[in-house]
Amino acid sequence: MMYVHATASLGPGPQGALSLPTGADRRMARIQRLACERAIAAMNSANLGTVDGIHCATALGCLEDTAAFLDEISAQDGRLLAPLPFMRSTHNTMAGQIALALHCTGPNMTFSQGTGGFHAALLSAWLQVEEDPGRNVLVFAADEHIDILDAITGSLSPALTLQQGALVEAFVMGGAKRSGSIACIEEVMIMASDAGNEWSAWFGREGKDHPPVLWAADAFTGVSPVLPAERHAEQLRVDPLSGTRSAQLLELVLGRFASKEQETPVLLLERTDEQQTAILLRPC
Amino acid sequence: MIRTSIAITSAGALCSLGNDVPAIATALLSGERGLGPLSHLDLPYTDQSFGEVDLTNVALTLRALTLMKDAPLSRTALLAIAAAREAVKGSRNEHDTVVISASTVGGMDLSERHWTDWRTGDRRNAALAFEHPVGAHTNFVAHAIGSRAMRTTISTACSSSANAIILGAQLLRSGRARRVLAGGADALCRFTVEGFRALSAMDSGPTRPFDDARMGVNLGEAAAYLVLERTEDALHEGRMPLALLGGWANRNDAHHQTATSPDGNGPFAAMSDALTMAGVSPEEVDHINTHGTGTANNDPTELRAMERLFRIVPDFTSTKALTGHTLAAAGALEVVIAILCMQHGAVPVGHTTAAPMKGFRSLPVNSTIRRPVRNVLSSSFGFGGNDSALFLTRPES
Numbered sequence: 298m299m300y301v302h303a304t305a306s307l308g309p310g311p312q313g314a315l316s317l318p319t320g321a322d323r324r325m326a327r328i329q330r331l332a333c334e335r336a337i338a339a340m341n342s343a344n345l346g347t348v349d350g351i352h353c354a355t356a357l358g359c360l361e362d363t364a365a366f367l368d369e370i371s372a373q374d375g376r377l378l379a380p381l382p383f384m385r386s387t388h389n390t391m392a393g394q395i396a397l398a399l400h401c402t403g404p405n406m407t408f409s410q411g412t413g414g415f416h417a418a419l420l421s422a423w424l425q426v427e428e429d430p431g432r433n434v435l436v437f438a439a440d441e442h443i444d445i446l447d448a449i450t451g452s453l454s455p456a457l458t459l460q461q462g463a464l465v466e467a468f469v470m471g472g473a474k475r476s477g478s479i480a481c482i483e484e485v486m487i488m489a490s491d492a493g494n495e496w497s498a499w500f501g502r503e504g505k506d507h508p509p510v511l512w513a514a515d516a517f518t519g520v521s522p523v524l525p526a527e528r529h530a531e532q533l534r535v536d537p538l539s540g541t542r543s544a545q546l547l548e549l550v551l552g553r554f555a556s557k558e559q560e561t562p563v564l565l566l567e568r569t570d571e572q573q574t575a576i577l578l579r580p581c
Numbered sequence: 582m583i584r585t586s587i588a589i590t591s592a593g594a595l596c597s598l599g600n601d602v603p604a605i606a607t608a609l610l611s612g613e614r615g616l617g618p619l620s621h622l623d624l625p626y627t628d629q630s631f632g633e634v635d636l637t638n639v640a641l642t643l644r645a646l647t648l649m650k651d652a653p654l655s656r657t658a659l660l661a662i663a664a665a666r667e668a669v670k671g672s673r674n675e676h677d678t679v680v681i682s683a684s685t686v687g688g689m690d691l692s693e694r695h696w697t698d699w700r701t702g703d704r705r706n707a708a709l710a711f712e713h714p715v716g717a718h719t720n721f722v723a724h725a726i727g728s729r730a731m732r733t734t735i736s737t738a739c740s741s742s743a744n745a746i747i748l749g750a751q752l753l754r755s756g757r758a759r760r761v762l763a764g765g766a767d768a769l770c771r772f773t774v775e776g777f778r779a780l781s782a783m784d785s786g787p788t789r790p791f792d793d794a795r796m797g798v799n800l801g802e803a804a805a806y807l808v809l810e811r812t813e814d815a816l817h818e819g820r821m822p823l824a825l826l827g828g829w830a831n832r833n834d835a836h837h838q839t840a841t842s843p844d845g846n847g848p849f850a851a852m853s854d855a856l857t858m859a860g861v862s863p864e865e866v867d868h869i870n871t872h873g874t875g876t877a878n879n880d881p882t883e884l885r886a887m888e889r890l891f892r893i894v895p896d897f898t899s900t901k902a903l904t905g906h907t908l909a910a911a912g913a914l915e916v917v918i919a920i921l922c923m924q925h926g927a928v929p930v931g932h933t934t935a936a937p938m939k940g941f942r943s944l945p946v947n948s949t950i951r952r953p954v955r956n957v958l959s960s961s962f963g964f965g966g967n968d969s970a971l972f973l974t975r976p977e978s
Contacts, residue, residue, distance in 0.1 A: 358716060367696045370775050383776035384839055388736035393965025397835040405833040405967055410716040410733045417733035424751040445699055449710045492729035571720050
């Protein structure tokens with residue numbers, strides 16, 4: 298069990314206790330700056346000064362710098378290249394920058410598996426707080442759009458339009474309920490999309506109280522979760538920037554909890570060609 | 582919480598020392614260094630040493646016996662499938678096996694080949710972009726062994742596969758998995774070679790970890806995977822562990838994006854906390870397989886952390902002087918090497934030090950030592966301040 302204390306836009310605490318150190322963003326790229334800003338906003342919203350671990354999900358990593366370095370390589374004529382885009386291109390740059398900003402020396406993980414990377418980050422955070430429920434962790438998802446994505450997706454899935462810019466969703470979570478906690482995550486599950494029987498068995502157990510299902514289709518392939526008939530289900534639509542999609546869905550549900558629009562548990566389901574995932578959560 | 586013991590019951594790997602674990606063992610014990618000029622990756626740096634796997638992509642495809650519909654696969658995926666298949670002894674029925682892999686470049690070898698085409702609107706190979714994400718190879722590994730369980734990919738720079746092993750152990754201990762394939766893969770590609778050149782962090786000759794004259798890394802490529810189980814399950818089902826994973830720690834230095842703090846605080850915390858978790862004192866460690874990249878910043882900060890933790894630093898080696906720095910695969914590959922050290926009673930020599938680093942009293946082993954190896958500490962650090970350490974024990978027969 299893991300409690301969601303706050304997000305960048307939802308939470309109980311006073312605003313503005315933490316800020317990015319002056320000049321710290323000088324060498325940061327767009328997505329790193331946004332990740333740090335959103336993480337700090339979530340921390341302020343939770344009214345916490347630091348956390349015990351950082352668990353990140355990103356499907357494509359720091360794409361802008363990756364593309365910049367590939368462009369430099371293509372145009373290279375034997376000279377040495379500037380190292381900054383390479384240094385910033387690794388997937389864990391964002392989690393590393395946030396560790397610096399929060400002085401967090403605890404576990405630092407970065408996952409990448411399409412939309413399911415976020416569920417792995419949640420599980421990793423879960424395992425850390427399970428050892429000691431007094432711990433708090435930062436879980437975030439980040440991805441960014443670059444022009445060449447349009448060219449590639451345009452030829453493979455012409456109907457798909459991606460949001461421009463970078464997207465980051467950040468959550469402060471912990472093993473113990475706090476006065477302002479928004480939700481309690483009761484289960485996180487990841488399986489292969491062809492795990493038919495295992496999935497049905499899990500669904501039968503976890504869904505026995507029939508919480509309403511909220512789900513999203515894979516924007517790229519149109520694949521959607523297999524739902525039992527007669528089940529109350531609502532499709533949610535969010536930006537398809539893949540590594541952040543599940544985090545956007547969670548943020549949307551937390552918003553409903555916070556506004557009391559939803560006062561009972563929900564099951565959040567997604568499926569792609571490769572994986573099916575679930576998050577069972579209830580309002581606090 | 583009850584500290585469930587974690588067993589490593591099987592391993593698969595390929596690197597510049599050999600194309601499977603027995604070949605790596607032979608090369609390791611004969612003191613071979615797997616470093617030399619590139620013969621498969623087409624780059625103009627002919628005077629530079631690398632640790633390249635001596636198989637073409639065609640040979641790897643045949644070896645992986647992929648029968649995949651989406652050819653060609655990235656070299657990272659091909660290396661990964663070959664090592665994973667060795668680790669599960671060719672099984673295609675690993676239905677319940679959780680797959681946790683690690684990579685930093687993923688399908689970058691394909692992306693860099695087609696980048697200019699994509700940029701100029703040539704869409705013929707657009708579908709290969711699906712192999713770019715670092716998680717793509719993990720899907721291929723899961724398909725190749727028939728896994729229908731959870732799979733995920735970790736990308737924490739050079740500590741990636743050490744962290745894959747840690748997550749696997751945590752899942753087993755929590756009861757969320759019964760069998761885990763954990764490891765990582767990274768192919769050599771132009772992107773990383775140009776990156777390390779730009780950082781002036783490559784030694785043009787064979788790399789010289791912990792030597793005063795060190796000039797940087799030799800980049801390498803590898804894939805390495807381990808089967809992890811709870812020790813009681815493995816013994817109950819008659820599988821003798823190759824090694825026990827007694828402790829681990831994933832820490833962050835929180836000092837600088839690419840440089841380690843002068844006193845090695847993150848490395849110290851990772852090594853120290855792994856030993857604390859295992860319930861052993863520093864004196865009980867027989868051998869340290871260091872991160873030992875041979876860069877100006879890593880080696881002194883790592884050795885300072887070791888000299889802080891150990892009154893007398895145990896026999897230590899950087900096997901990156903044998904395999905090259907295999908990035909995301911390094912942590913798992915070095916666990917495979919640690920197992921071989923335990924099995925064969927040997928601490929291998931990496932680079933033979935010509936000039937000790939100034940200001941330190943400890944030197945890495947300078948010739949292969951034949952002695953029983955019971956307890957090994959294996960370190961993996963990386964960009965982003967990531968510092969991880971694993972404590973391994975030889976099982977008593």
